[in-house]
Amino acid sequence: MSEPSPTAPGSLTATTISVTGHGDDPIEAYLARPEGGAARGGVVVIHHMPGYDRASKEITRRFAELGYDAVCPNLYSREAPGAAPDDAAAAARAAGGVPDERLVGDVDGAARHLRALPTSNGKVGVIGYCSGGRQSVLSACNLDLDAAVDCYGAFVTGTVPTEFPLKISNLVDQLPNLRTPLLGLFGKEDKYPSQDHVAELERLLAEHGKDFEPHSYEGAGHGFFAVDRPSYHVPAANDGWERIQSFFGRHLGS
Template sequence: MSDAMWAGTVAFAGHEGAELEAYLARPLSEEPRGGVVVIHHLPGYDEPHKEITRRFASRGYAAVCPNLYSREGKDVSPDDQAAAVRARGGLPDEQVVGDVAGAAAYLNSLDHANGRIGVIGYCSGGRQTFLVACSLQIDAAVDCYGGFVVNPPPADSPFAMTPLLSKAPNLSCPLLGLFGADDKFPSPDEVKVLSDELDRLGKEHEFHTYPDAGHAFFAVDRSAYRPAAAVEGWKKVFEFFGRHLSSS
């Protein structure tokens, strides 16, 4: 399979018709392909997430990373956009769901789309991935260390996020969870609570917790990066999407 691709900035309509900037990477082949929505972390729409988007394209997927902070203004830097959103305690959940729905519709409008959509998110994007998977009909979801799914943020936290465990009965697709044993948000105890609830509900899921890894162990540009966990985690991601997003 050729890994030739096109990558660049695009735009599409998100929640309530708002125009979102986004980064698209897609193969140049004419093979039917699934789509992947990459949800960026709380620090915002950055180069590492564009690199992740290209990585999916190199594996045969059309992938898009929407800038969920686009409403902060076209002439505002990504760092300043992120700072403004953090100052407000994060994004409204319904807005995120609407924006990802727009991203999924955009991917399905592209030539050679096979109609299958996966979502993957990191940090706050992991929480938002679970939210999306419980709010939209998608085909596969990957939660990379998403906090505040089971418990609320600490009382002294600036974030206004609410737990999502009550939405678990609405999980629409298989869920892959990748976590660090040394993480605090979510802690291994919280991961177990979520797994137990999904077991009780009969929801398809597979969770993996890596030793000697904490939060953001996929982030190659941060001191939290843990190569062994990240390499193994990427294998799990591609195996999972390969099962659920392929055309065969």
Template sequence: MAFYRGMTCETVTLSGDGGTPVSAYVARPEGAGPFPGVVLIHHLPGWSELYIETTRRFAHHGYIAICANLYERAGPGDPDDVAARVRAEGGIADAQMVGDTAAAVAWLRSQPGHNGKVGLFGSCSGGRHAVIYASRRTDVDACADLWGGRVVMAAEELNGKTPVAPIDLTADLSCPLIGIFGNDDRAPSPEQVDRHEAALKEHGKAYEFHRYDGAGHGFFYWHRPLYRPEQAMDAWGKVFAFFGRHLA
């Protein structure tokens, strides 16, 4: 695989859900391409340094990458403070996420040098959101769910913002899915991952799940004690191989 040490990065403005302006960070490899694209859906800690750096990581590996600020409507400030406001309000609505992410997908598909293929990448709440988007829309070609919690939901967890459990959308999943999970995680628990896998099998979906012993929730997060470098690097290899097969 070629590594693109040269890249350009910028912040663009999308017309998000309901026409609301939404900022998005973009990184693209140096050169004419054509390059596949990846839309990153950030986690509940928000539009953070981790996701900005991960956007550049995808560009380094040869992808035009974009990560929209799904918490733009919560106002400016430190990402941790913004995320705390969003968390206090019960998160963002699934429908709003779909609208904002659709704007990022459309932006990516409009870019010169794009090869016409788009993948989704999300972790934690972003993994859940990626599964929802790939089940609600048909404009992406591959989806990566990293330890997305609340894919399996009890009836009492449903509300106006999260009206449907993602697992109940499995029949509509429109592209191949890769799932990355730590066996020490509780959200999703191994049992919930089993249920999700069973639903994918039932509906004949193309998927691959990879589960890691000695790893819990967020084991890619290099800035936190839960980082597990050996498991993380193996799983990164699985993600890049999956996107390489489906987005090249």
């Protein structure tokens, strides 16, 4: 029998693990890895507000298929351990969402887990969708990462409405601390973030000399990557994946 390829294109493994998050708490996470022992970058996938669900795990496996070690931490592990994604998301919303400090600690734990893998080339990026887009930017402002992607994250800029269920603020005061190149993918029909919010983000990052690549798509609204939702927008999602692959390829290797 021949030996497996060091890169094993298309072959991967995926499993549930535990990583050490904020406050040294053990939190559930989903790890997907290409087969083979070639050195490669890692990707932390921050799930959307609906939670640690099948769609988030499919995205994590896609990064493994693209050649990265990828891990998606369950940010709602503490609020609803072992609960179904919808129930866990409801519990997290009722508690005001994931505190920013805890989020940064959990992403840091996931990144440290990736860098400790024997296949790691030492580089780790982060990507987030919906609320996770904001959290991806938050992580990139507070952690030593190598690349970050914001997929339609609301309230990186702009004013949070008083009726919004999560206890968050915008990240305007943190943007001067952005430590890594940032790719932003947005829908022109989205309200949060609107195109005015995206323009404000572009202006602020330019003022601070940050590396930011924004792209907004005609006809796309919030959640255009979500294949299991009516918001799915095929042209935007396909082009977005191409941009993500190119961006991570430049900054993380593969």
